[in-house]
Amino acid sequence: MDMQEYLRNRRQFPHDALEKYAGQHVAWSPDGTRIIASAEDVLRLVEAITALGFDSAEVVIEPIPYPDEIVLGAGLDS
DSSP, X not given: OOHHHHXXXXXXXXXXXXXXXXXXXXXXXXXXXXXXXXXXXXXXXXXHHHHTTOOGGGSEEEEOOXXXXXXXXXXXXX
């Protein structure tokens, strides 16, 4: 996995496209261009990732907050 490529592509993903995943965890493709699976429960997400033929160690799992939720800490736009 090329982390620089992932970060570059992840930054370009439209924020409004994430709204349907609010309150869930998502798994990003290794290149950061698309969401390959989502679930409210991380264990179910890992099962879905595996069922799709991906290694969960090779994808990025990220929680997607609700639009009005405040998230503290560093973000991708830093």
